Amino acid sequence: MLIRLLRRYLRPYRGAIGAVVAFQLVQTLATLYLPTLNADIIDKGVVLGDIGYIIRVGGAMLGVTLLQVVCSIAAVYYGAQVATGLGRDLRAAIFGRVQTFSAREVGRFGAPSLITRTTNDVQQVQMLTLMTLTLMVSAPIMCVGGIILALRQDVPLSGLLLVIVPALMAVIGVAVVKMRPLFRAMQERIDAVNRILREQITGIRVIRAFVRDDHERRRFAGANTQLTDVSLGAGRLMATMFPAVMFIMNVSSVAVIWFGGHRVASGGMEIGALTAFLSYLMLILMSVMMATFMFVMVPRAEVCAERIDEVLTTDTSVVPPATPVTPATSRGELALRGVSFRYPGAEEPVVKGIDLVAHPGQITAIIGSTGSGKTTVLNLIPRLYDATDGEVTIDGVDVRNLDPAHLATIIGLVPQKPYLFTGTVASNLRYGRPDATDEELWHALEVAQARDFVEKMPERLAAPIAQGGTNVSGGQRQRLSIARALVRQPKIYLFDDSFSALDYATDAALRAALAKETTTATVVIVAQRVSTIRSADRIVVLDEGRVVGVGTHAELMADNDTYREIVLSQLTEQEAAA
The missing domain is CATH 1.20.1560.10 (ABC transporter type 1, transmembrane domain)
Structure with a gap:
């Protein structure tokens, strides 16, 4: 050797x-x-x-x-x-x-x-x-x-x-x-x-x-x-x-x-x-x-x-396509058809037979109990993992056939654990788009409800960020991560429980500003907090790796026991109906 x-x-x-x-x-x-x-x-x-x-x-x-x-x-x-x-x-x-x-x-x-x-x-x-x-x-x-x-x-x-x-x-x-x-x-x-x-x-x-x-x-x-x-x-x-x-x-x-x-x-x-x-x-x-x-x-x-x-000599399980496809235009139409994912050596798949469609201009939410496979489903879209069965398509093209560079440009992912790199606020925001102007950075910070605390920093955009973002709070890390995704201006936004560290007022303000900013983009939100996703155009309910319900908040409250149980564990009957 x-x-x-x-x-x-x-x-x-x-x-x-x-x-x-x-x-x-x-x-x-x-x-x-x-x-x-x-x-x-x-x-x-x-x-x-x-x-x-x-x-x-x-x-x-x-x-x-x-x-x-x-x-x-x-x-x-x-x-x-x-x-x-x-x-x-x-x-x-x-x-x-x-x-x-x-x-x-x-x-x-x-x-x-x-x-x-x-x-x-x-x-x-x-x-x-x-x-x-x-x-x-x-x-x-x-x-x-x-x-x-x-x-x-x-x-x-x-x-x-x-x-x-x-x-x-x-x-x-x-x-x-x-x-x-x-x-x-x-x-x-x-x-x-x-x-x-x-x-x-x-x-x-x-x-x-x-x-x-x-x-x-x-x-x-x-x-x-x-x-x-x-x-x-x-x-x-x-x-x-x-x-x-x-x-x-x-x-x-x-x-x-x-x-x-x-x-x-x-x-x-x-x-x-x-x-x-x-x-x-x-x-x-x-x-x-x-x-x-x-x-x-x-x-x-x-x-x-x-x-x-x-x-x-270890080959990645996410294999680049032999003949990558680069569409001339992209709308961000997202679909999962019969998708399953199993870890190597596992007896059972983590997710099974997932069918999901997310349209541009709409917010699609995924909710479920802990371990139901929400994050796994989200990770299959940018090919952090590849589905073991079924297919994930964007604009009708399987993501496994898309040019990885093109796939990266049309997706903005905010992970469950936001991570910031050593540098400055500006260098982190420009991570996905180095040519972004200062005005675009401030606009993204305003939408992400992060402008106030950045302006209070002595160096503002040049304020230093420690490795992992340990010199800012958890909520500030989440908002900076959201701003980083907004700066990129992708066609598809993926939010993996990205509002969990925010208070209810900031959460509501951010979602309202985000809705105006993403009117032509596809937005997929994974959340545990019902208040974050109740206004979504479509809510997908997962349970033990399977889709057990799809609909609006009102429709699911009426006929889906799993969703109703999740909602009533956080809200009263009157609050849920409001």
Whole structure:
């Protein structure tokens, strides 16, 4: 999975990767050449007292060292460019894929997990790429070249490598095998910590209201402790592995000096050759150490790559049309015919056989008890979900065949939970129509009954809005969301219980102003409050996912028990008849 991901996203950087490989090759060859020059200085210069030879070879060593430094800097520079570019491209790819997801896929992964995959998981793959380009290119060359040159210095002494290298690889292999499941668990624990932290920050008011601070501290401490335990497990393995590797390296040095000293004493080897052999042994072991760093990172990066690839290979359940239809004109005629929707794996559909027609210039209301499927029906219109049976049409065209951009322009949705983005009042109102003028913004605010409180803000339209709109009240968020939809001037307005946080006077004033503003548009309102929808041209009553009544307020009060029960739970008989 990791290799496949890297192959796919490193293609644009083949030139830079080639430069890294070239610089690393030159730098590694220079590193391997230095011990041989050092041996020559000792055996042919120091021992024989040839100062000229020492100066000449020493000058060559300085030149090789300079070349080594330059190539090393260049390799790291280009390697960093490739790694950071890969991280940027992966984050962009994940973000782009998530933007295509329907609410079903977002709910399946969860926001905390998607954030972790976009940040922490990408960072792990990026770091592995950087380490690979700066270490793993040179490590195998240094290891193989070191062995060849060590054999060239003294073959009998090179027999130690047959013991040292396998022992080192065995230690590393055992550690890597045990680390992989720990790193997978670590990423899952990070997801859990992010999820709990996000819930606590978002729900801080509820926590305070119910005095559940201690409970939330314990919940976070539990997730934090689980992450700590897994991290400690991986840390213990690393803490055990590195001393073991260093122990093998130090024992190897002692063994080389011991047996090499006997070889020098017997005349089978020169002092310079022994020095060079020891240097090559260190280079071989250092290359294995480089591989150790890589092998420590590979299991975690592989797990992260799998999690990233899971997002990138997940297709949205809301499939764009193969040949999108873009009507020349749109009236906003909305119809649902035999529509049903079932969540994956669910035994029963959430809504079943819904038939509904909404005409331009009319207000169609949907009411029903909690869980009757009102919001689900509304979400099928802008294709937040796709109907599993039946069809949703606008102007006679199935929404699944409409161009998504066209569908977005003709629908103005005010969701059940209004959300405002970090910025200003103006930037939020212009979210669906960036070219809207200030006059149009003020007009939308006036219709949405939001002009008064915006005018009282010192910065007015430039007043700052915090993430989620947390610096304004719930009613103000709803009115700003309604104004945002009005600025867009769509053909179809969808209000999902969008007046619930308003007082009765503001609700009535807003609906009166809205009726004048939407005389040629189709308006669909989902509401729990009877006073919000009693004046609608048509009221659709839902119960357990089915339509159980359609008519005006007076007609339904006369012959629909479900509607009558809902109304009388909020109003008296006299108020309902008024």
